[in-house]
Amino acid sequence: MSNQYPIINGAESFYFEGNRAGVLIIHGFIGTPQAMYPIGKAFADAGYTVCGPRLKGHGTAPEDLEKYTYQDWIDSVEEAYNWLKERCDKIFVCGLSMGGTLTLYTAAKYPLAGIITVNAAVELPAMYENLKERFIADDGPDIKKADAMEITYEKIPVKSIKELESLIKETKENLEKITCPALIFSSEQDHVVSPDNAQKILDSISANSKEIVTLKESYHVATLDNDQGLIIEKSLHALQSWEEDGEL
Template identity: 50%
Template structure:
């Protein structure tokens, strides 16, 4: 079996800091490159930041075919556990499927201090239709949905049909958990998103039981908002959210 190396820029990252830990997760077919800038900003703010590389991602798209939704959940949980080794309070942040995983973690670890979701995926009819297909084995890329000119996401140029079914299972499982999630939530939603329908964010907002929750509309970004025109807003609001919830 071919061993593929990790693409330059797709490496996991870990920035040691104070006792406030922030887990920053990339999305489906993407890499840590899409959230590294946000992670670096949070690290400069003094927090301990972990950006795991989800299994099957950041190497070659054929590697993704062997990864399951359970593997992705374990990748996320491993990052969470790593932060728990040195941090007293943990926040979970995620872009797209990374947001889906952040919801999973908030349910799995009820002591999560807060979650930040960026165009999180919870229901995608288009993917449900794709999942009914029997071929081709690999589909054309869905990455780099970015409004800003000249900006490109480091993501696979193709992705496995099998992985679509794994994504749907992850979203289905996560939808069932929403009503049990109570931690504070900051939800970013691009008004124009060509991959995840913006109403996903509203659905999450309506279903979670958090008393402290807020939706922030991103008026000038598409799906990969962490690399897009509103990235500075995301950085500022996320840092402020974490600071507000830190016990004095």
Template identity: 45%
Template sequence: MTDLPVLPGAEPLYATGSRTGVLVSHGFTGTPQSMRFLAEGIARAGYTVALPRLKGHGTTPADMAAATASDWTADIVAAMRWLEERCDVLFMTGLSMGGTLTLWAAAQFPDRFAGVIPINAAVAMDSPDMAALAFAPDAPAELPGIGSDIKAPDVKELAYPVTPVPAIKHLIALGAVTQMMLSRVKCPILVIQSREDHVVPPRNGKLIMSAVSSTEKELLWLENSYHVATLDNDKELILEKILEFIKKHS
């Protein structure tokens, strides 16, 4: 079967630098475009960076409808293995479901990461209507998209204009499993959370902070960005804080 063409701007990014590596993950229905500013900034600072394109993303909604949470975790593990071949120390950051995957990886491999930085991570969605769609026999194939929740004017996220409903159950399952695993996270953690987020409830920041076992943990509230904070008004602040965190814990 021929691979589907990737949307321009949705390409993954792999950059070789020092023996310290950073795994970067985009979110649900999004693409590496949402994390490229951070990934390129981390690479310019001299680190080795892996920003994979999660299966079913950056192609077509129908392609994503056939993807599963196991596909996405496998993509993260593959990127982690790529970094392990080149690096001695690993960090991870991700936005939204990418933040969920960041927490999942830190919990699944509790001795692997020197630190993690989830950004507006989704572990508790607080959406009964969305949950009802997961196994509804009469669920529609698609819903309106959730991309581009951005405060800054004229900034757009490269994301699907629709949400493939078959993928929702995998998002919910990944969040639920990750929430149950949070006590396994023991590495240093910087939780970044937008105060105003129209996609993921901001209470996730405090929930994550209270559930992880990390002795070194910090919650950074963003006051001038919505959900896609990595493209929003606080993107420079996020990059600055990530680089400070990596330097401190390398």
């Protein structure tokens, strides 16, 4: 469907073959796997099998994104999940922003060994409400670190925002079905997704083992921001702990 729109250089999916524990890495709305690559590479370096898919309509052009529904994004995630399932005995999922929403969606549906969310949305950001035009301008990546760069779109299709809203609504309705361990990262200052979302996730999921880690030096795209090292350190600790005993 998107052959006329080439993939932006650097926005491709990534895969690393490793051990029998797999990690599915999911990028955010209008973002690309590039924002998650440092996290994915760190997991791969620790021995995990890692899959970071490019969600349909992302990493090409806003006009391409406009063609797809939230079910198409779910399909992208499920294709990656099945790729990991063929290679791994247990699967963890880690996602940023809408990728965090998709992580929660996946955890409510499949038997995961644990999840990691970074500034995940379970409520539509206020800036996306009551829009009438075809596209809205994007202000650029919400990153505190001065020299950080994210591959993203300069404008957003309003149709795609409505799809995001539908995904958030469906995910929110099923949060209580999540029973696997959860590590929830939340930036203290986030200009896209309200930090309140982290507490709503914590309160709504049924996991016995769940924790919020506050990121004090990062904005929304925390995986490329000042707390990247902290996210990697805490996440690796969680993955190793969950592998051993299912606890944080």
